[in-house]
Amino acid sequence: MRWIWLDRILELEKAKRCVAIRNVTAAEDVLHDHFASSKTNTLGGYNGSATGCAPGSEHPAYLVMPNTLIIEGYAQTAGILTGHANGFREKVILAKIGKAVFTGLSATPGTTIRHTAEITHLDERGSSTSGVVELLDPADPGAEPKPLATIEMMFSHIDQNMQGLAFPEENFVFTDQFMDLIARSGV
């Protein structure tokens, strides 16, 4: 993991569970580029609401966090959980997305994505995790989080599953960026 797609870790229980959040902001280019403004944009409104744009008219960009990047956020959450279980000695690599089912809800600017990953299997070869991704709306702080996705993901300790390949000595997965995230999260 050489880039950080999480803002803060809220909970980190060794070899069991990790909860992390990612705030969604309109300042990110990726939101503007995912469903860019277009005259041929036929998308509907946000989370079921109508945009009021007539078909064929110029639509503004549809600002939403791409599902692929929501999966990345979960991967980092579950990857940290797996790495932490062994004191970050192993190089933890995403091996398989067993399942990623999305509810269809949109993670729009101003909302917060919350990833909760739990380990279902852990041994010297790697881990299996399952978890939920939820949407929190600061405009409605008392509301229950809304489900965005359920995800199952496997991680491999690559030094234990080398199959004849050699990898660098240093742990290029858990770089200082990740250690800084954990440190500033205070978990």
Add this chain to the structure above:
Amino acid sequence: MSMSDEEIFEKIQEVLEDALGVDEDEVVPTARLGEDLGAESIDYLDISFRLEKAFGIKIGETEMFDQSVLSDAQYVQDGKVTEAGLAELRAKMPHADLDTFAQDPQVEKLGDVFTVDMVCKFVKSKLG
């Protein structure tokens, strides 16, 4: 309480459906995990994890699918597994039916040995 062969098969069927995203009717005893069900290398680890959970057993890294013989020069000649290599495979994977493979033991055909039936026999031996 011991499980019947049918109960073992049904659980394995469920494991393979979940791990490989295949339909129940595709998971027949003769189906090859790679060629017929589309398993890739990481799927074998996933299958091991899921079998451990489903049956409450512990499976060693190369216990069920051991291909280490193929990377040992003394057991492979001209792209084929030698007699000594076949003996080693039989010793390491007693749950595998190697008779058909032994007739034309080309290295790339070893994957054909990894069938649903082989997984059933392996789990049965672990539970036994």
